[in-house]
Amino acid sequence: MTQNNFKTADEAWSAFSAGAAKGYAVDIAAELGLTEGELVAAGIGQNVTRLDADWGDLISRLEELGEVKILTRNVNVVHEKTGTFGAVSINGEMGLVLNGDIDLRLFLGRWGHGFAVETHNPRAGRRRSFQFFDHDGTAIHKVFLTGHSNEAAYDTLIADFKAENQMPGIETLPPLPEQVTRKDGDVDVENLRAHWRSMTDVHQFHGLLKDFNVDRHQGMRLVGEEFAERLSNDALKTLLETAAKSDLSIMVFVGNSGAIQIHTGPINTIREMGDWINIMDPSFTLHLRMDLIAEAWIVRKPIREGTVTTIELYDAELNNFVIFCGERKPKDPENPDWQKLAESLPRYSSAAAKVAE
Numbered sequence: 447m448t449q450n451n452f453k454t455a456d457e458a459w460s461a462f463s464a465g466a467a468k469g470y471a472v473d474i475a476a477e478l479g480l481t482e483g484e485l486v487a488a489g490i491g492q493n494v495t496r497l498d499a500d501w502g503d504l505i506s507r508l509e510e511l512g513e514v515k516i517l518t519r520n521v522n523v524v525h526e527k528t529g530t531f532g533a534v535s536i537n538g539e540m541g542l543v544l545n546g547d548i549d550l551r552l553f554l555g556r557w558g559h560g561f562a563v564e565t566h567n568p569r570a571g572r573r574r575s576f577q578f579f580d581h582d583g584t585a586i587h588k589v590f591l592t593g594h595s596n597e598a599a600y601d602t603l604i605a606d607f608k609a610e611n612q613m614p615g616i617e618t619l620p621p622l623p624e625q626v627t628r629k630d631g632d633v634d635v636e637n638l639r640a641h642w643r644s645m646t647d648v649h650q651f652h653g654l655l656k657d658f659n660v661d662r663h664q665g666m667r668l669v670g671e672e673f674a675e676r677l678s679n680d681a682l683k684t685l686l687e688t689a690a691k692s693d694l695s696i697m698v699f700v701g702n703s704g705a706i707q708i709h710t711g712p713i714n715t716i717r718e719m720g721d722w723i724n725i726m727d728p729s730f731t732l733h734l735r736m737d738l739i740a741e742a743w744i745v746r747k748p749i750r751e752g753t754v755t756t757i758e759l760y761d762a763e764l765n766n767f768v769i770f771c772g773e774r775k776p777k778d779p780e781n782p783d784w785q786k787l788a789e790s791l792p793r794y795s796s797a798a799a800k801v802a803e
Contacts, residue, residue: 455480455488456614463493465567472585481583483559487616490561496616497560498609501578502536504560505543505552507606508576508589509534510599516548517588518700518707522759522767523734525700525707528592547729549708552587556580556704559616562604574600578704581619586704628659635668642669646750663764666743676794677742677757682734683723685757685770686716688787695773696784698725698732710773734759734768744788751779755788 450467452458458474461467462485467474475485490496497504508514508531515528529547536542541552558581565573574597575590591600638658642665645654655665666674689696690713698709715726718736725732741760746753757770772784 450474450477452478454478455485459485459488459494460492463489463563463565465565465569481579481618482585483579483583483616484618486561486563486577486579487559488614489563490614491612493564493566495562495604496609496612497562497576497604497607498611499560499607501552501554501557501560502541504576504603504607505531505541506534506536507603509545510596510603511589511591512596512599513592513594514548515590515592516550516707517590518550518702518705519585520700520702520767522738522761523700523732525698525709526731527707527709528729549710550587551701551706551708553704557586558619559583560607562600576603580703582621583616583618584621584703586702587707625661627661627664630664630668633658633660633664633668635670638665639669639672642673643748645748648747648749648754651747661764662758662766663741663760666745666758673747674743674745677744678792678794679736679739679742681742681757681791682736682739682759683718684791685787686713686723686725690714690716692783692787694783694787695781697771697773698730699769699771700732700767738762740764742794744791751777753785754780755785757788757791 450458450461452461455478458467458478462471462474471485472482475482486494511531513528513530515526517524517526519525527547530545531543531548532545534541534543539553539555541554543550557578559579561577563575563577567573573590575588577588578586580586591597641654645651655662660668693712695710695712700707709730713725713727717724717726721735721737723734723736738761739759740762743758745756745758747756754771754774758766759768760766772781774780
């Protein structure tokens, strides 16, 4: 991690927002023992405006901005899409945005803090954005203006949703406790397999895990090779390079506590840079830390039309951080070209892994 030797959050934010700090905001905050949200909030009253809104009301108006670049990340991967908001549906704490390039699933109960942020970087120039954080200060979702955005609409939204309190800083809550799941020995594995086999829609999967009180990784591990097999960790590189060469339309899901962001379409430009593998396309970029892939899996979920096949990556804590699948319209079978690619990926070999270590 880059060391800047800042003493205070205010000093760190001032340097970062002027392009004079080394590293990303989340890393600079960590140097000070802070969350990214706490670092950004140090700029309130300077180049940061605290927002106070029913987040669904604000999201429903983001289409007024025109073209934007949106960003959703977790600690292992960054997902960026360029497009316009619209086709927004808010139902209580659940939000959907289904407007072509901008495809989001939002869990608004986790959205604790929102800001309008303006930075001036000598290289990147002026950047204006809306940034949203969990109650503990972890970044959830960011919306950046582009050269084609409506800046007047941005100013109007700030005026309409500006909080009365514009003092620097935020109050954060401790992270929520991890979910306690059933121990392996207490799971009726044959019953789990039977119910897995009887699924008719991919959206039944989360309910299945909840019914058996198992987490995602545990469910895959227990259900057996009929439905889930561990892949070699370098399967991702093969997947991306093959998909790019074949012009295959895929879906890429990246999420955190409050948002899932989805790309649908072909991918073209794949670049490796150190530990990172990147998709660098005009309206979609992905930056993923290959060295943080602890496990990769192929997972098969029965549906009425056949099977949905996903490629899922997990970190050292066995948290899922990205999912890949083929593009499929509702009630259509899975694209056989995607299924062939997914099934061709190299399987994990414990012997080979020991040699590599």
